[in-house]
Amino acid sequence: MKSDELFALLRRRGVLWPSAEIYGGAQGLYDYGPLGAALKRRVEEAWTAWFVGLSHDYYLIDPAEILPEAVVRASGHLENFTDPEVTCESCHAVFRADTVLEKVRPEGVDGLAPKEIEEIVRARGVKCPSCGSKTLSVPPPFNLMFGLDYGVTGHERVYLRPETAQSSYLSFPRMWDVGRRALPLGIAIIGKAYRNEIAPRQVLFRMRTFTQAELQIFFDPEHFPLPFDRVREEKLPVVRAARRLAGSEEVELVAAEELVRSGGLPEFYVYHLVHTYRFFRDVLGFPTEKLRLFEKSDQERAFYNRIQFDVEVNLESLGGFKEVAAVHYRGDYDLGRHGQGSGKDLAVTLTGGRTVLPHVLELTYGVDRSLWALADVHLGKDGDRTLWRLPTYLAPVPVGVFPLIPKEQDAFALRLSDDLASAGVPNQYDEAGTIGKRYARMDEAGTPYCVTVDGETVADGPNRDTVTVRTRDSKAQERVPVAELAGRLAPSLRPPRPPRE
């Protein structure tokens, strides 16, 4: 489906819609409706089960999303979290420089000073995309952070965090103290980040407030114990930076051990890259051919990232591979900067007496982007059915509960709906329209199981207290005793965790 078509469908089904619609909306803001909110919660739970489940020493925390100015000064965001922009002197439109220069400079403008960008604009005679005049100029770079006047004096400045990561770095010393004072220590956050994007676009892909799930793993660079054998033979769909520079963007399937042996990557990095890849394949259910692990070159990645692979998903709606997650080896940049900025030594003393400033491996994941990808990849036509083939544990509404003839079986079906909810099986009661229409609605919502209460359920006979369970993908129907229902359905509604052996 194209982006517009997909968005229209998601809006119609109450998955998401533009924020403040009745006021004409606000650029870069979206609201999740009932299905979207439930899907988001489930994706967050699946992310947590998988990534926080990687170790008994990884923890989920929930810090405030406002950062004092000293924090973003130390992290470099105050100075460097900018997008070069181009403005038109004639029509006053504002554009991202990389977008305006896309054709004349496909490698982007990262690292260029405004003056250098202006020279390119002049030299190549670039015109304003909006009014066509040659009056583009390049103002000082635009900081993407939202600043707030904090407190009553008007003198205190704080910022909405541009990424959740900083909150983890700030929490490290406290987490060290309350934990078992050992490395590796993982700190995960699922929460909002805020960026005043110059050009919000592609619906959930570039919003001005969005949800990240990030795991920061603090580790001893000399010793990161992990069971590499569990991932050794996994083949990863990689695009290496060196090969790209040599002219090939093709995906290669390379075994994890090969990436270490001859690929120059450390075991700890590949281990987590494999688990990130498996999350997309085994948890979100994306086919391997839709995925690639795209290595960023020295020029492309931020200077503090020593290694970076983006996880990209091929999305029909957005016309190609799009970044949804990444694995960043950030070295000791973060604790080093916050150590300087705060004047506190953030090094820790390990058992044995060695003192180390922990390195950071960052697993970052765009929750909203992944929701869009889950719609793009799994939602589509199957004959005349519109079907959202979500993995069962991601379905916003795992179970539909219908009375075949509402007037006769509504009481039983409503009670069943409540009983299932009490037994930990979320569900939606629906009595509107024919059974076929109700199935169709649930198919679109990605509901894997529909349970129908009919005349036989409530009458004496061999099928008393049994219901029909219909499975979304196969359309197969089965008669199941009510007493067994929750027990049969519940296991498939729990997200998988990383296998241990």
Place this chain on the structure above:
Amino acid sequence: MKSDELFALLRRRGVLWPSAEIYGGAQGLYDYGPLGAALKRRVEEAWTAWFVGLSHDYYLIDPAEILPEAVVRASGHLENFTDPEVTCESCHAVFRADTVLEKVRPEGVDGLAPKEIEEIVRARGVKCPSCGSKTLSVPPPFNLMFGLDYGVTGHERVYLRPETAQSSYLSFPRMWDVGRRALPLGIAIIGKAYRNEIAPRQVLFRMRTFTQAELQIFFDPEHFPLPFDRVREEKLPVVRAARRLAGSEEVELVAAEELVRSGGLPEFYVYHLVHTYRFFRDVLGFPTEKLRLFEKSDQERAFYNRIQFDVEVNLESLGGFKEVAAVHYRGDYDLGRHGQGSGKDLAVTLTGGRTVLPHVLELTYGVDRSLWALADVHLGKDGDRTLWRLPTYLAPVPVGVFPLIPKEQDAFALRLSDDLASAGVPNQYDEAGTIGKRYARMDEAGTPYCVTVDGETVADGPNRDTVTVRTRDSKAQERVPVAELAGRLAPSLRPPRPPRE
């Protein structure tokens, strides 16, 4: 426990701590650590199960937390969401007017113009609480909203929402369209709100960013069908406004039907007041004598609230009854204002053809405040034990898993920990220190069950593959087969839903 003592304990256990601690913190911002984040999620789940569970037509959504200026203009926040402040011309300190005038005007300053407040200050000779000089002045009221410069032009102004409620009102027309187009329709949001409080204080009670759980019920004022019989006989601990004005602040226990019959309250209001009260008593586990439903008088409540009872909990740490939730009957104020502000008619046409502008009943709940209350009420000494008697389904870590002798049983215990997690039973593995110390840590964390793997578990004999389950409150121990463990523990970890009959 006193507030400081309680906070110190919560900080030591990694429940919460001041945000950006290494930078000296930021007023009114706190971070939730692993236990706090898990407790918060569980409280949110319990709130959802209870309140969204009140009807099959109530839904949880997740809208953006940024509002365009037109929205807060229509809602009245731009003009009226202010706290009168008092500044000192000598030392430049800033105070909330109601705090400075607490002694000379205990009824507060709501509704007074700055001039009127200044007159009181002069007439009573009020001194600056900070420097003692008589140079207090009253500037124009201070708006508590955080404004953002939005987009690249610098001309667009948006606001961090001061309450989640507005997002629900904006979503009503879309929810009407995607739903079954019938009233009552409930829209719930759990999310952040932001207020630039003049004087953040009392830890989680007055923060500058905090989490609300709010249910807005849109209904037809002529017909709100509900099973009042289910609540008729419930006795509520109320403090009526009229009695207060007559001089008595005592709590009366009044039956729900009595509040309707002779108390002048509508059934739909009392029904939801009962369920709110029951949530605090039956779900959060607060004893009735710690709770009161405190009616606000005409003067005390916002003009658009036709009826308001606050739910207050008596907190030792904060020296008395504190507001944690409220039930507001807001009439048609909200949809009326947003209809005017947006120029869209928000009235809906019901089956039968009648057109109605829905009224709103708002159930609002402070998530952070309730976490503090759960610590205040349930965390304390029992002999030499420090014990957090949280209801089992609220425990941040429901189960502790220990190997009695780590060297011998760690592999079995780690696998058990993973298996329980996969079976939907969150747990924490702990092998540090004596079993007694591990029990003590879990008692403080509120963990209701500790599972110990010992020599008998892993050796041939009658107790092979059984473990010891120790219950937090009773300290009772029982030998349980591993295969039965998840099934035995899981039901008590699901939050209760409102009983249907």
